[in-house]
Amino acid sequence: MTRTWPFLSALLLLLAVGGAFYGLSLEAGGDAEWNEAYYWRAARFTVLQAGLSALLATGLAIPVARALARRGDFMGRDLLLRLFALPLVLPTLAAVLGIVSVFGANGWINRALDAAGMGARVPLYGLTGILVAHVFFNMPLAVRLLLKVWSAVPGETWRLSAQLGMDGNAIFRRIEWPLVRRHAPGVAGLVFLLCATSFTPVLALGGGPAATTLEVAIYQSLRFDFAPDRAAVLAVLQLVLCIAALMAWQALARPMPAAPTSGRGDIRPDRAGTAWRDGAWIALAAMFVAAPLLSLLLDGVGPALLRVLGEAAMWRAMALSTAIAAMTALLSLAISAGLLLGTRHLRRTAPRAAMPFLSLGLVALVVPPFVLGTGWFILLRGTGDPLRFGIAVIVAINALMTLPYVVRALDPALAGTEERYGRLSASLGVDGWHRFRLVDWPALRHPLGLALGLCLALSLGDLGAVALFGGGDTATLPLMLYQRMGSYRIDEAAALALVLAALCLGLFTLSEKIVGGPGDN
Numbered sequence: 001m002t003r004t005w006p007f008l009s010a011l012l013l014l015l016a017v018g019g020a021f022y023g024l025s026l027e028a029g030g031d032a033e034w035n036e037a038y039y040w041r042a043a044r045f046t047v048l049q050a051g052l053s054a055l056l057a058t059g060l061a062i063p064v065a066r067a068l069a070r071r072g073d074f075m076g077r078d079l080l081l082r083l084f085a086l087p088l089v090l091p092t093l094a095a096v097l098g099i100v101s102v103f104g105a106n107g108w109i110n111r112a113l114d115a116a117g118m119g120a121r122v123p124l125y126g127l128t129g130i131l132v133a134h135v136f137f138n139m140p141l142a143v144r145l146l147l148k149v150w151s152a153v154p155g156e157t158w159r160l161s162a163q164l165g166m167d168g169n170a171i172f173r174r175i176e177w178p179l180v181r182r183h184a185p186g187v188a189g190l191v192f193l194l195c196a197t198s199f200t201p202v203l204a205l206g207g208g209p210a211a212t213t214l215e216v217a218i219y220q221s222l223r224f225d226f227a228p229d230r231a232a233v234l235a236v237l238q239l240v241l242c243i244a245a246l247m248a249w250q251a252l253a254r255p256m257p258a259a260p261t262s263g264r265g266d267i268r269p270d271r272a273g274t275a276w277r278d279g280a281w282i283a284l285a286a287m288f289v290a291a292p293l294l295s296l297l298l299d300g301v302g303p304a305l306l307r308v309l310g311e312a313a314m315w316r317a318m319a320l321s322t323a324i325a326a327m328t329a330l331l332s333l334a335i336s337a338g339l340l341l342g343t344r345h346l347r348r349t350a351p352r353a354a355m356p357f358l359s360l361g362l363v364a365l366v367v368p369p370f371v372l373g374t375g376w377f378i379l380l381r382g383t384g385d386p387l388r389f390g391i392a393v394i395v396a397i398n399a400l401m402t403l404p405y406v407v408r409a410l411d412p413a414l415a416g417t418e419e420r421y422g423r424l425s426a427s428l429g430v431d432g433w434h435r436f437r438l439v440d441w442p443a444l445r446h447p448l449g450l451a452l453g454l455c456l457a458l459s460l461g462d463l464g465a466v467a468l469f470g471g472g473d474t475a476t477l478p479l480m481l482y483q484r485m486g487s488y489r490i491d492e493a494a495a496l497a498l499v500l501a502a503l504c505l506g507l508f509t510l511s512e513k514i515v516g517g518p519g520d521n
Contacts, residue, residue, distance in 0.1 A: 005338040005341055005342075006339065006342025006343075007338075007342075009335045009336075009342070009360075010342070010357070012335060013360050013361075013363055013400075016372065016396060017367055019379055020371065020372040020373075020375025020379070021375060023374070023376055023377070023378035023379030024232045024235055024236060024374065024378065026232075027229040027233075027378055039230075042212050042213060042216075043241065045211060045212060046196055046241065048127075049130050049131065049134070049202070049211075049213065050192045050195035050196040052131055053130070053131055053135065053138065053195040054188040056131060056134075056135050057135050057139040057188075058142050058184055058187050058191060060135065060285070061139050061142035061187070062180055063281045064139075064282065065142075065143045065146035065149070066278075067278035067279075067281040067282050068147060069147060069150030070271060070278055071275075074282075080282070083140075083286065083289055086289070086505075087136060087140055087141075087289065088140075088454075089454065089457040089461075089508045090293070090457075090505070091457075091461025091478060091497070091500045092201065092461055092463065093200050093461070093500075094296060094461070094498070094500050094501045095133075095136065095137070095292060095296070096201055096205065097481075097485065097497045098291075098292030098293060098296035098299075099129075099132060099205075099292045101292065101295035101299050101494070102291045102295050103124045103129070107122075110122055124205065125208075125211075126205075126206065126210070126211045129205030130198075130201055130202055130205050130211060133205055135288075136288065136292065137194075137201075138191045138194060139285070139288075139289075140285075140289055141190075142187050142188075143285070145190075146180070146187060149183050152179075153176075157175060158268045161174075161269055166270075167270065168270035168273075168274060171268075171269070171270050182254050185252040186249065186253030186254055188252075189245070189248055189249030189252045192245055192249070193242065193245045193249055196213075196241060196242060196245055197242060197369075197370070198213070198215070199213075199216065199370060199463065199464045199467070200463045200478075203216050203219070203467070204482070214241065215238065215368070218231045218235055218238070218374050219370075219468065221234060222377055222468060228377070228381065231377075232375075235370070235374040235375065238368060238370065238371055239367060239368070242366060242367070243366060296497055296498060297498065299494035299497075299498075300494045300495050300499075300501075302495070304492045305495040307495070308492055308496055309495075309499075313475070313480070314496070316475075317475050317476055317477045318477055318499070318503065320391075320475070320476055321460050321476040321477045321478070321503075322460070322503070322507075324391065324394055324395055324398070325456045325459040326456070328395050328398040328399050328459040329402075329452055329455035332398075332399040332402045332406050333406060333448075333452065335361070336407050339360060339361045340358075340407070342357055343357055343358040344414060344422075348422070358407065361403050362403070362407065364401050364404055365404055369397045369398075369400060369464055369465060370468075372397055372400060373393070373464070373468045373469070374468075376393055376397075386469070387470075387474070389469070390474040391469075391474055393469050394465045394466055397464075397465040398459040398465055401459075401462070401464075401465075402458050402459065405455070405458070406451040410447050410448060410451060412447075413440075413443040413444050414440060414443070414444065416443060417439050417440050417444075425439055445516060446516045446517060447516075448515055448516065449512045449513070449514070450511075450516060452511040452515050453507065453508035453509070453510075453511035453515075453516075454508070456507045456511060457504040460500070460504045460507065461478060461504055462478065463478040463479065463482060466479045467479070467482075477496065477500045478500065480496060481497055481500060
């Protein structure tokens with residue numbers, strides 16, 4: 001069983017990718033026209049918005065992470081870092097609705113400008129809105145990653161800088177900037193890759209053909225224009241772009257420090273006189289992330305919430321969304337288990353093949369889910385109506401989308417148990433279920449709870465695969481929310497967004513507490 005499972009996991013991944021590529025080849029390799037300006041305009045805008053998003057998110061994260069590192073003892077720091085984790089598990093469309101409520105034409109900011117007698121308006125739709133949304137989702141991630149850079153500076157370095165009389169500018173030039181310069185490009189590359197494959201923010205905030213990315217263009221070609229040949233060409237361009245971005249990211253990325261050292265922020269010599277500056281950066285970042293979440297809560301609570309809760313269609317959509325999320329999590333965990341078991345076996349027998357085998361779990365980073373969906377949409381079109389297979393394809397695509405998170409969460413724990421107890425277990429004949437129960441489970445429990453929660457939350461909030469294969473009997477909560485937004489029933493959309501956000505956060509928290517257990521294991 002331990003040898004069959006890895007083989008089946010690898011075979012399933014290869015069939016999923018191979019089938020998608022075969023579907024794309026049926027259209028892109030035929031009479032498809034590659035010279036349309038529409039393709040290259042979408043590709044240029046994809047690169048433009050992803051590049052600007054990466055620069056803004058990483059550029060803003062640097063002073064925020066520096067302020068948090070320098071004020072490591074301020075009350076509320078842990079709460080703020082938990083707040084920064086919310087955009088990862090919050091449904092994208094629900095967060096977008098909160099962003100519109102704050103930055104939109106009738107949002108908090110423009111209403112405040114009107115009350116102050118200022119004629120200026122903050123335009124949201126188009127490139128501006130896409131950048132605001134991408135910074136909202138990715139700046140907190142960049143802050144959390146860059147904090148590890150400051151945490152790795154030894155306390156002895158700060159004491160030596162104090163003895164040398166270095167001020168804040170000298171400390172930044174001599175100590176902090178070399179570390180930031182080494183690690184920030186890798187963080188920016190990761191943000192670029194995430195924004196290049198972003199679908200929901202662009203669909204909701206793009207505002208027209210001038211702000212269309214490759215993924216949105218694929219969706220429009222399949223679901224509105226019924227042009228699979230155009231969609232295939234766009235999918236190939238998206239694939240090439242993602243492969244190039246991934247290669248650039250791997251070239252730029254540097255290993256992040258695994259854990260903080262004994263250095264403490266309260267012994268830094270540049271704390272004096274910088275409290276106001278650090279406080280301003282921290283407060284601005286906290287308000288930028290918290291305002292859409294607070295707006296989502298305030299807008300969702302009202303008479304429309306009671307109407308939405310009274311709709312049978314909403315409960316059907318919730319049940320379907322939950323079922324799809326559960327099936328996605330089970331499939332993702334099953335495939336990951338096979339890959340991890342195979343990797344552990346290869347680390348003992350053929351170490352050079354271990355990492356390439358494990359890299360199969362990162363397929364979604366190389367082949368975006370929308371490219372897979374496009375290939376399978378074209379392939380299944382030969383059977384008649386591809387939407388007949390909607391739920392199965394949605395589950396499969398969502399499982400591949402969440403696979404990198406699961407593999408990255410579980411592999412370090414499993415590799416650690418193998419390094420510490422592998423030979424002892426083999427010598428005692430402890431294998432299979434007994435090894436899992438006695439050796440692996442204590443180390444895997446906490447990361448498994450996190451991975452399961454991420455799978456459930458990401459699948460529940462996903463609109464991409466549902467936009468391609470959903471509709472009618474496969475209307476999920478995100479699709480229903482998007483339809484209410486499109487018909488300008490904003491009060492009901494806000495109520496649905498609140499229900500969806502509560503469901504995602506609730507399942508994520510339950511997974512962490514029940515499966516992950518109390519505290520770190």
